[in-house]
Amino acid sequence: MAYKKHKKGLHERNPHNKRYDFPELIKSLAKLGDFVAKNKYDELSIDFSNPDAVLTLNKALLSHFYGIKKWSIPNGYLCPPIPGRADYLHYIADLLAEFNDTKIPTGTNVKGLDIGIGANCIYPIVGNSVYNWSFVGSDIEKESIESSQKIIENNPSLKGNIECRLQLNHDSIFTGIIKEDDKFDFTLCNPPFHKSQKEAQAGSKRKVQNLTKTVIEKASLNFGGKNNELWCKGGELAFVKAMIKQSKKYAKNCFWFTTIVSKKDNLPFIYDALDAINPVAYNTIEMQHGQKISRIVIWTFLTNEEQNQWFKK
Numbered sequence: 001m002a003y004k005k006h007k008k009g010l011h012e013r014n015p016h017n018k019r020y021d022f023p024e025l026i027k028s029l030a031k032l033g034d035f036v037a038k039n040k041y042d043e044l045s046i047d048f049s050n051p052d053a054v055l056t057l058n059k060a061l062l063s064h065f066y067g068i069k070k071w072s073i074p075n076g077y078l079c080p081p082i083p084g085r086a087d088y089l090h091y092i093a094d095l096l097a098e099f100n101d102t103k104i105p106t107g108t109n110v111k112g113l114d115i116g117i118g119a120n121c122i123y124p125i126v127g128n129s130v131y132n133w134s135f136v137g138s139d140i141e142k143e144s145i146e147s148s149q150k151i152i153e154n155n156p157s158l159k160g161n162i163e164c165r166l167q168l169n170h171d172s173i174f175t176g177i178i179k180e181d182d183k184f185d186f187t188l189c190n191p192p193f194h195k196s197q198k199e200a201q202a203g204s205k206r207k208v209q210n211l212t213k214t215v216i217e218k219a220s221l222n223f224g225g226k227n228n229e230l231w232c233k234g235g236e237l238a239f240v241k242a243m244i245k246q247s248k249k250y251a252k253n254c255f256w257f258t259t260i261v262s263k264k265d266n267l268p269f270i271y272d273a274l275d276a277i278n279p280v281a282y283n284t285i286e287m288q289h290g291q292k293i294s295r296i297v298i299w300t301f302l303t304n305e306e307q308n309q310w311f312k313k
Helices: 021-030 031-036 052-064 082-099 124-129 141-156 199-210 235-250 264-277 304-312
Strands: 111-115 134-139 162-166 183-191 254-261 279-291 292-300
Touching: 021 031, 021 052, 021 183, 052 111, 052 124, 052 199, 082 183, 082 254, 082 279, 082 292, 111 124, 124 134, 134 141, 134 183, 141 304, 199 279, 235 254, 235 264, 235 292, 254 264, 264 279
Parallel strands: 111 134, 111 183, 134 162, 183 254
Antiparallel strands: 254 292, 279 292
16 A cells, blocks of 8 residues: 655646636636625635635636536535545546556546535536546435436536436445446545534634634535535544445445545544455545645455456456
């Protein structure tokens, strides 16, 4: 097991690794102009503590960079920061290239499974738009599935390339989602980070105070988020450990199982969980966006011979 560290900043292929070009983004979505103003550094920006501003920026980014003209989410649902989400996919592309003669495999024959597609459908949108990959997205909440399905239906480029599946058993991650004949080149997951609703609210308050440099009593979530999107019993560590344990049943259905791990202190316990199921290989890839560092933990049950044959098939 090796730990891959990367230089500070977003992936080199990530189109968001420069400052937002607000005049160009406003050309893609005029409404964004209502939220753009010069900040104290005399630079154009938005108020990132304002949920409406963040939502409108996301719409502009999706329109400008990914050709998605109709995107919306229900009130209160997670509005993800797109640059970091895109980074995850670019590192997955590098991972797949390592086993495809260093060439990033593209096209709908490359298939990903997004565990927790949410109401926003961001990972499949970016992966399909940039690499033309196809996706299955799962979620435990019917409203999230319906929202993502609506986004797919409203954007012709996504239709036929992304399938949504509702997880009926809240204790299962893969069972009920992965079918017997499914073959996935990778899985994706951004697990609920917090252990409780109270912890999630405290985290949001801290984030908004950092953004606004003011003390507040209560914060609205600038990126939104329903309970199951932000917290679960045991938090990130419990979720990832359950995912690892359950993945072994589907050892031959997937090349790489992957997940985001935000908290570095969780890694030793995650490695213990991986050692317990004895995968052929596992690894950790570091991502950095400004001061924020997160990690992608990856593992596979395929033998070296099976790995070499995977893309040939």
